[in-house]
Amino acid sequence: MRLGEVERGxxxxxxxxxxxxxxxxxxxxxxxxxxxxxxxxxxxxxxxEWTQRAMRGPSAxxxxxxxxxxxxxxxxxxxxxxxxxxxxxxxxxxxxAVVNAVVEDYRxxxxxxxxxxxxxxxxxxxxxxxxxxxxxxxxxVADGLTLDELRDVAAVGAVFNIVTRYANALDFEIPSPAxxxxxxxxxxxxxxx
Amino acid sequence: xVCAMASERAPAHPxxxxxxxxxxxxxxxxxxxLRLRALERGAGGAPIAEPYxxxxxxxxxxxxxxxxxxxxxxxxxxxxxxxAFEVVLAAAVGAGLRRxxxxxxxxxxxxxxxx
Numbered sequence: 411m412r413l414g415e416v417e418r419g420x421x422x423x424x425x426x427x428x429x430x431x432x433x434x435x436x437x438x439x440x441x442x443x444x445x446x447x448x449x450x451x452x453x454x455x456x457x458x459e460w461t462q463r464a465m466r467g468p469s470a471x472x473x474x475x476x477x478x479x480x481x482x483x484x485x486x487x488x489x490x491x492x493x494x495x496x497x498x499x500x501x502x503x504x505x506x507a508v509v510n511a512v513v514e515d516y517r518x519x520x521x522x523x524x525x526x527x528x529x530x531x532x533x534x535x536x537x538x539x540x541x542x543x544x545x546x547x548x549x550x551v552a553d554g555l556t557l558d559e560l561r562d563v564a565a566v567g568a569v570f571n572i573v574t575r576y577a578n579a580l581d582f583e584i585p586s587p588a589x590x591x592x593x594x595x596x597x598x599x600x601x602x603x
Numbered sequence: 604x605v606c607a608m609a610s611e612r613a614p615a616h617p618x619x620x621x622x623x624x625x626x627x628x629x630x631x632x633x634x635x636x637l638r639l640r641a642l643e644r645g646a647g648g649a650p651i652a653e654p655y656x657x658x659x660x661x662x663x664x665x666x667x668x669x670x671x672x673x674x675x676x677x678x679x680x681x682x683x684x685x686x687a688f689e690v691v692l693a694a695a696v697g698a699g700l701r702r703x704x705x706x707x708x709x710x711x712x713x714x715x716x717x718x
Contacts, residue, residue: 452630453626456626459622463614464616489667546709548716557713564703564707565616569699580674
């Protein structure tokens with residue numbers, strides 16, 4: 411269910427900001443951004459900081475690869491908003507057909523072995539976190555990942571197992587393809603925090 | 604290709620995870636006990652009072668099946684959007700941190716196993 415105050419903003423300043431950004435960018439400010447503006451005294455800014463570090467901070471994974479991982483988590487958690495939003499950023503560096511193939515089934519997608527290994531780790535982390543074990547780590551290492559690379563994958567997984575869940579619970583509105591592209595450009599330019 | 608920005612002073616993931624957990628437990632306007640219980644329930648922890656249990660459990664188990672009725676019941680019980688929002692976010696954070704903890708544990712076990 412949508413919460414009206416999240417959509418409108420919880421202060422005059424934020425309501426004006428939402429209206430201004432929507433007018434300048436000429437698209438409806440996505441619900442993800444409205445949540446980021448809301449209840450700033452709570453945990454949102456800390457989540458934004460971790461998301462920024464995981465998605466834009468130093469890592470052996472490129473930004474499009476990390477966005478592809480986020481889209482994959484979103485597909486496993488049946489979050490159409492996040493599949494669209496992060497898929498739209500991933501295609502800035504990865505062929506759209508490959509992005510679609512990964513969201514469909516990464517096992518048969520034409521991607522490098524190390525990315526497939528990262529997605530396998532991420533799938534177990536998302537679907538069966540209690541089953542995640544040293545053996546999963548060792549398989550990923552055998553496929554060429556370092557432990558630091560795996561920690562970066564786990565951070566993307568943790569963050570998007572949060573974002574997808576509140577996006578679903580709060581019934582985020584699904585933008586048009588053009589608005590997804592506009593949102594992707596904004597997230598590439600401004601980041602997450 | 605878009606490349607990652609390099610930074611020598613980027614905060615570490617464990618610190619950011621701990622900070623997020625701490626913010627859920629120590630900030631916000633929702634009753635602190637309910638925030639803690641919602642976080643734990645979203646992570647698969649013990650049942651809590653209704654109507655909070657149905658929503659927090661569903662967010663942790665399969666958020667795509669959260670119903671309008673589950674969110675509305677929590678909003679009505681708490682009397683404001685912001686308190687309902689904090690239940691939702693706390694449960695979602697619980698689900699995410701459960702996964703971070705599982706990955707951290709698995710990586711540590713693999714490190715121990717290989718010396």
